[in-house]
Amino acid sequence: MTRKRKISDWILNGLTYLSSGIAVLMLFMVLQFVFARGFSGVNLDLLSKPYWSGNSTIEFPQFKTGSFERPAHLPDDVVFSTKLGVGLTDGLDAYKEHQVVVEYLDPDSPLRNGIISTAGVDLGKEMSLSEGSNIVNLMLKDTDGKIVNVGAQRKSTAEDTVAAMDRVSEMRKLYFKTEGGGIYGSLIATMYLIGLSLLIALPIGIAAAIYLNEYAKANKVTGLMRSSIEVLSGVPSIIFGLMGVSVLFPITQAMGIHTVSIILGALTMAVVLLPLIIRQTEESLKVVPIDLRYASLSLGATQTQTIFRVILPSALPGVLTATLLSISRIIGESAALIYTMGTFISDKPRLDQGATTLAVQIWSLMSGEQPNFELSSTISIIILAIVLTLNITVKLISHRLNKKWSV
């Protein structure tokens, strides 16, 4: 080997190492970014919190100040009002706006006994200030008989607010925003979507796979069927979105739903999933040895019995793989769902109304005037955790499946 050959070989090999290094770097950078921006937001609260913060104005007809002890567990940056029993901190919301956040509320605090004073069906109902809320405006009369307004709207700091609270003689009005920025609604909508899509797609997909593998003769019609299904798997997801609102919308319309809805999204996703389920199921049907079929048939079982009692149970790991991959696909899907389920983040998703899945909530957060990177990254972490776990699980299962028949 000449020296020149050696050098050129070394360079070419080095290029392949470099390319692989770039691939590793890409994965690392994506993960690093979402974790750096979103990890601080990951907590269990997020899962149960609504996205929209509620606005409430409450009054206090039976107002009495108390004298409260500052609890020892409060961090140092919390300012505590001894008269009202509330601990406040300065905070920023997702759009970097100043907030006066209720960090702690004493169980006996007078702020718990408010009644709603805004006109509407809830007028006069009891309502309590809640922890995590932002005090937008608090109007009170101080000990000098002067009306004072404090709160985030007045750019008061937590310290100013508490100082005003401790000089209170009479409460007037409290306008606060409950904590939002959660993903509860999207989480529920995602689960609805997963359940409903699989309910529709799995039976059809498995049945189609059985037809193609067990019954279909190798002729032109079967070939056409196969290639049609194959082409379907290559269709971009945004086209599936258009399909949903044109082909499937009449179906939901017949059910009396006249807008985008989770049902429409589920029908659309079912079509998206069909090729995947059919392929995975068929793969696992193929590896079931033909001897099993002969044995079953020769014992007098009908073809139907053979399929349901012998072949399908053996193909179960394939169906499981298909299910896991489908879930992963549904969780990651966005373009098709933007068309069929809309982009309005719903805190109380219903099957016959539009809602966002976790992925579409990211889209909604990012496509506004001010992209909300923090929450988007936090949701991304959740999505990645689920999707990557599912994919690794599938890999392990299929590995075992391959082993099963080769022994």
Place this chain on the structure above:
Amino acid sequence: MDSKHISEQFQSRKKAWDKFFKGLFWVAGFLSAIFILLIIVFIVRKGISPFLPSYPGGAYPIVKFLTGFQWRQDSALYGVAFIVINTVVSALGALLISFPISVLTALFIAKIAPKQLSKIMTTIVELLAAIPSVVYGVFAAGVIVRWVDSLAGSFGLSTYGGNSLMAVSILLAIMVFPTMTSLAIVAINAVPKELTEGSLALGATKTQTNFRVVLTSAKSGIFAGLILGLGRAFGEATAVSMVAGNAMIGPTFDPFGITRTLTSTMLAGLKETQGLDYDIRFSVGIILMIVILGTNLLIHFVKRRIGGSMQ
């Protein structure tokens, strides 16, 4: 006599059940196969409607749609020609970045890396493929745009916050990488052992064999990956929309200028679910399908020409 009768009845009932289930399975298969036809028929029907005289509010001239170089929702100008060019340019840019890297990575995984490392790399490629497109979109809107912006800054140019043709291409390059790599791995693994052994026996080094024999023999499989990658690049929607910037006029050839792809057009400002602004998205959908199909055919054609001249 009697028992024979029962048996016959039993047999025919069994046969009826078999027929019933066969029919049921057939219906499922038929339904799965027919959807592609339904998609085409419905989208074409709805996409063509804005150009027909019967369209409520008057037909939009189809020539203006196909040859227009402006897309303005506010003044109801819908010209798709520059968007097609933008889409093709951004996808080609992505392939230019991604194709060499994915082929080399595939070669590394299939032939060069030690077994354990090769397994790890395969997993990494699979994980990259599993990351949903919105997550890539968030990454692009947070990181890639900053790269582009600072790169432009070093040339003394300014960008619209980094939203640009280059950002779209880099994003798409990352997104099509796993597709192309996994297909290239399959193609490389399918190269017959005799070929590589023959090459080695003739005195070629391992690296020479990998680059001269393996890659050229795996050519058609690698091309298949290229087509699939191109299709994915054309069809990618949500992530692209986050960094495209949605230019109203074009075409865009300046890497730092904002662009508009077919998919970002279909997603941009989606509010109403009726009217011209909504229906014309279906027309864009038709164009998207034509572009994907057209490039596939073109590449097939080119491949055959190249393949023919090499023999």
